[in-house]
Amino acid sequence: MATETHGEAEAGLVFHPMDQFQVTPLFGAGPVEWFTITNATLWMGLSILVIFVILVLGARGRALVPTRSQSIAELAYGFIYKMVEDVTGKDGVAYFPYIMTLFMFIVVANFLGLLPMAFTTTSHIAVTAVMAMAVFLAVTVLGFVKNGFGFLSVFWISSAPLILRPILALIEVISYFVRPVSHSIRLAGNMMAGHAVIKVFAAFAPLVLISTGIGLVVTPLSILAITAIYALEVLVSFIQAYVFAILTCVYLRDALHPHH
Amino acid sequence: MATQTTDVGQAVGGAAKVGMPQLDFSTFSNQIFWLIITLVVIYFILSRIALPRIGGALADRAGTITNDLAEAEDLKSQALAAEEAYEKALADARAEAQNINVLMRAEIQGQLDEELAKADAQISGRTKEAAAELAEIRNAAKANVKVVAKAVAKEIVAALGGKADAKTVTAAVTERMKG
Structure with a gap:
């Protein structure tokens, strides 16, 4: 009898943890062409709007003593500016707007994705891979433009013993080309896993409606778990944006100063 | 349950989406297209409007703080100078008071000495005068005594029945008086 009830409960629960990541057209139901306005478009547009509100409208006052919204904008500015300056050095500050663009987009998209019913654009490998490849290509081109073939010395660890250097060079080359992969999968994977x-847990939450006995235990537990994971995700949302930005800074530093 | 999922997947996307939507390559061009537009828009918003504005506000604030600090430093040094001047004025006034005190004391002493000398002189003058007067009186008395003594001696001699020779009496009285 108990087994039967349990089986019934499982049948009644709806598990679609990955449905939230589906890219669907907003209007009509046709195939997703490259220009189709989809939920991805909507949530990217919303992140533009939020960034505009925070950094343009919020900082509109330019008051000597900042208002609250101005403080937020200045905090974000100072945080990334200092990071770029600390990691890449003074000559890296020229690339501050690009890194700020990446950071603001990722952090805002991550937080918007935490809203119920939201679509998390940064959970898609297509999105993060484009950003990571853009960083990778830009940094590589910049490295060769700034240093010529001297940029290759980034692979040649001159502080290591001579015998080890070719082996280290091989490892360095492999790790250099793995960078965009890890860079993009880290972000997309983190966002996707947390949301899934x-x-x-959300699928387990309505168990009490199907089977009161076991549901009395499982439902509060799953709601508690949702709360806990959500808190963790808030942290992860910020940390992953920060990690993406700081890794971009680290790669940029390699391009600007390839000599270890 | 599997049927249900497939149904939903087909209803939503048309293609079978049982696995990860992240690996559905048919949506990649769409996401990449909109992502590039999004990033370009954000870049222009940031680089044209937001970042110069926020950076300007931060620079303004830093400048104001630096200026205020410099001004505070200036005012502090001014206050120190004022305090120094005050201390100096106080010391000067004290020294002057000391000087005036000494001068006044010397002046008063001088006046006092002068007055004392004057008084001394006056007193000694009066004393001399008095002494002269006294001597005069004494001399006059002496002369009077002589005359009276001569007259008395003459009368006594006459009373005793003698006949007094004026010359003799005078000589005798003079002699007695000497003695």
């Missing part, structure tokens, strides 16, 4: 886990 929340969805799985």
Whole structure:
């Protein structure tokens, strides 16, 4: 009898943890062409709007003593500016707007994705891979433009013993080309995993409606778990944006100063 | 359940999406297209409007703070100078008071000495005068005594029945008086 009830409950639960990541057209139901306005378009547009509100409208006052919204804009500016300056050095500050663009887009998209029913654009490998490849290509081109073939010395560890250097060079070359992969999958994977886990717990939450006995235990537990994972995701949202930005800075420093 | 999922997937996207939507390559061009537009828009918003504005505000604030600090430093040094001047004025006034004190004391002492000398002189003058007067009185008395003594001696001699020779009496009285 108990087994039967349990089986029934499982049948009644709906598990679609990955449905939230589906890219669907906003208007009509046709195929997703490259120009189709989809939910990805909507949530990217919303992140533009949020960035505009925070950094343009918020900082509109230019008051000597900042207002609250101005403080937020200045905090974000100072945080990334200092990071770029600390990691890449004074000559890296020229690339501050690009890194600020990446950071603001990722952090805002991550936080918007935490809203219920939202679509998390940064959970898609297509999005993060484009950004990571853009960083990779830009940094590589910049390295050769700034240093010529001297940029190749980034692979030649002159502080290591001579015998080890060719082996290290091989490792360095491999790790250099793995960079965009890890750079993009780290972000997309983190965002996707957290959201999927929340969805799985959410699917367990209505168990009490199907089977009161076991549901009395499982439902509060899953709601608690959703809350806990959500708190963790808030942290992860910021940390992953920060990690993406700081890694971009590190790669940029290699391009500007390839000599270890 | 599997049927249900497939149904939903087909209803939503048309293609079978049982696995990860992240690996559905048919949506890649769409996402990449909109991502590039998004990033370009954000870049222009940031580089044209937001960042210069925020950077300007931060620079303004830093400048104001630096200026204020310099001004505070200036005012502090001014206050120190004023305090120094005050201390100096106080010391000067004290020294002057000391000087005036000494001068006044010397002046008063001088006046006092002068007055004392004057008084001394006056007193000694009066004393001399008095002494002269006294001597005069004494001399006059002496002369009077002589005359009276001569007259008395003459009368006594006459009373005793003698006949007094004026010359003799005078000589005798003079002799007695000497003695």
